[in-house]
Amino acid sequence: xxxxxFANLVRFFFLIIIQVFLLKNVGYYNLATPFLYIxxxxxxxxxxxNLLLFALSFLAGLTVDxxxxxPGVNAAACTVLALVRIIFIDVTVHRDGFDNEPEPRLGIMxxxxxxxxxxxxxxxxxxxxxxLETFHFAEIQYxxxxxxxxxxxxxxxxxxxxxxxxxxxxx
Amino acid sequence: xxxxxxxISKYNAFFLFVIFFVxxxxxxxxxxxYQKASVLNSSNQVVGTAFENVNHFESYLNLGRxxxxxxxxxxxxxxxxxxxxxxxxxxxxxxxxxxxxxxxxYIVAKVINNSVNQKNNFITLNRGKxxxxxxxxxxxxxxxxxxxxxxxxxxxxxxQSVLNNDTRISATIVGSNAPGSLIWGIGNFxxxxxxxxxxxxxxxxxxGARVVTTPYSAIFPAGIPIxxxxxxxxxxxxxxxxxxxxxxxxxxxxxxxxxxxxxxAAEQLQLEANSKKDE
Numbered sequence: 230x231x232x233x234x235f236a237n238l239v240r241f242f243f244l245i246i247i248q249v250f251l252l253k254n255v256g257y258y259n260l261a262t263p264f265l266y267i268x269x270x271x272x273x274x275x276x277x278x279n280l281l282l283f284a285l286s287f288l289a290g291l292t293v294d295x296x297x298x299x300p301g302v303n304a305a306a307c308t309v310l311a312l313v314r315i316i317f318i319d320v321t322v323h324r325d326g327f328d329n330e331p332e333p334r335l336g337i338m339x340x341x342x343x344x345x346x347x348x349x350x351x352x353x354x355x356x357x358x359x360x361l362e363t364f365h366f367a368e369i370q371y372x373x374x375x376x377x378x379x380x381x382x383x384x385x386x387x388x389x390x391x392x393x394x395x396x397x398x399x400x
Numbered sequence: 401x402x403x404x405x406x407x408i409s410k411y412n413a414f415f416l417f418v419i420f421f422v423x424x425x426x427x428x429x430x431x432x433x434y435q436k437a438s439v440l441n442s443s444n445q446v447v448g449t450a451f452e453n454v455n456h457f458e459s460y461l462n463l464g465r466x467x468x469x470x471x472x473x474x475x476x477x478x479x480x481x482x483x484x485x486x487x488x489x490x491x492x493x494x495x496x497x498x499x500x501x502x503x504x505x506y507i508v509a510k511v512i513n514n515s516v517n518q519k520n521n522f523i524t525l526n527r528g529k530x531x532x533x534x535x536x537x538x539x540x541x542x543x544x545x546x547x548x549x550x551x552x553x554x555x556x557x558x559x560q561s562v563l564n565n566d567t568r569i570s571a572t573i574v575g576s577n578a579p580g581s582l583i584w585g586i587g588n589f590x591x592x593x594x595x596x597x598x599x600x601x602x603x604x605x606x607x608g609a610r611v612v613t614t615p616y617s618a619i620f621p622a623g624i625p626i627x628x629x630x631x632x633x634x635x636x637x638x639x640x641x642x643x644x645x646x647x648x649x650x651x652x653x654x655x656x657x658x659x660x661x662x663x664x665a666a667e668q669l670q671l672e673a674n675s676k677k678d679e
Contacts, residue, residue: 291427
C-alpha cells in the first residue's frame with residue numbers, strides 16, 4: 230500500500246514538474262499545447278475511492294493552474310476527466326478483475342484498451358479546458374482545432390511515456 | 401432518509417463531480433478577470449443584439465409614423481431654404497456657419513432602446529465611437545433637444561435623455577435672452593413636461609412662448625427648439641420663475657435622432673478652462 234502511495238506521489242511531482250517547466254514552453258504556436266500531467270489521474274489505481282480521485286484530480290489541476298496563472302480552468306477540466314474516468318472504467322472493466330489488475334497501465338490492460346482510454350479521457354479534458362479558456366462560442370472552429378491538435382500531442386506523449394515505463398506483466 | 405442516503409452513495413461520483421466542478425468554476429470566475437468580464441460582456445452583447453433585432457421588427461410597424469415625421473421634417477427643411485425666406489433670416493443663419501467654417505456636423509443614429517417611465521431615463525443608439533460619437537455630445541431629433549450622450553461603446557451609445565434627474569440643459573425663452581436651466585423629474589414625472597428654472601421674475605413670460613437652447617453651451621447649437629411655455633408659477637418671495645414647459649419632442653415615439661458634433665467644442669472648453677485658471 231505504502232509502495233503504491235509513494236509511486237503515485239513521485240509520479241505526481243515528476244509529471245507536474247515536466248508540465249510546468251518543460252511542456253509549458255512546448256507547443257505548435259497556440260494551436261497544440263500538450264497537457265501530459267493528466268497521465269497522473271489516468272494511472273491512479275482502480276480501487277481509488279471516488280472522493281479521493283476527485284480530490285486528487287482537483288489538486289493536480291489546481292497545481293498546474295497556479296503555474297499557468299489560470300485558477301480554476303485546469304481544475305475544472307480535471308474534475309470532468311475524473312468523472313469520465315469513473316464512467317469509462319465502470320463500463321469497460323469488470324469489478325471482479327480489480328484484484329489482479331491494480332492500475333490502468335498500458336502493460337497491464339493492453340495497447341488497444343489503453344489507447345481508447347487515453348483518447349476518450351484526453352478529449353474530454355481538452356474540450357473542457359479550451360472551452361473554459363476561450364469562454365465563448367464565437368470562434369468555435371478555432372477552439373475545436375486547438376482541442377484536436379492538442380489532444381493528438383497529449384495522447385502521443387502519454388503513449389511515449391507509457392512505453393518508456395513499460396512493464397509487461399505475465400498473467 | 402435512508403433511501404436518500406442510499407441514492408446519494410450510489411451516485412456519489414456524480415455528486416462529487418458537481419461539488420468539485422462548481423468549486424472550480426467559482427475559482428475561474430472569481431480570479432480570472434477575463435472570464436469575469438466576459439460573462440458581463442457576452443450578456444451585454446446578447447442584450448444589445450436582442451434590442452437591435454426587436455427594433456428591426458418594430459421599425460416596420462412604425463413605418464407610417466416615421467414617414468410622417470420625415471415628411472414633416474422635409475417640410476420644415478424646405479421652409480428653411482433660402483428661397484422661402486425673406487432677408488431677416490440672416491440672424492439665424494449666422495449661428496450655424498460662416499462662409500468658410502462649418503461648426504456643427506450631425507451624425508444620424510437610430511434609437512434602439514428607449515424609456516420614458518423611469519426616474520432617470522436613458523436612450524440607446526445604434527451608433528458609437530466608431531462613428532465618431534463621444535461622451536458629452538448633444539442629441540437632437542426632428543422635434544428638438546433629446547439629450548446628451550452619457551457613454552459610448554464601439555457600436556452603441558447611451559443617451560441621458562432630457563427625462564433624467566441629472567440632465568441640465570441651458571435654455572432660454574425666445575425674446576428674453578435670459579439663460580435658465582431646464583430640468584425634469586423634480587415633483588414631475590410626466591414625459592411631456594419639464595421645468596425651466598432660473599429665469600428672473602422680471603421677465604415677461606407668455607403662455608405659448610417658445611423655449612430654445614442658448615448660445616452659451618458648447619453642446620447644442622443655439623435656437624434648437626425644446627418646447628413651449630404652458631404655465632408660469634410665481635412663488636412668493638422667490639426672484640426666479642419656475643416655468644412649466646411642454647416638450648416638443650415626443651419621447652415615447654423616437655425613431656431617428658441626430659448627434660451634434662460641435663467641431664469647435666474642444667477649443668471653446670479649453671479657452672474657458674484657461675480663463676478660469678487665470679482667475
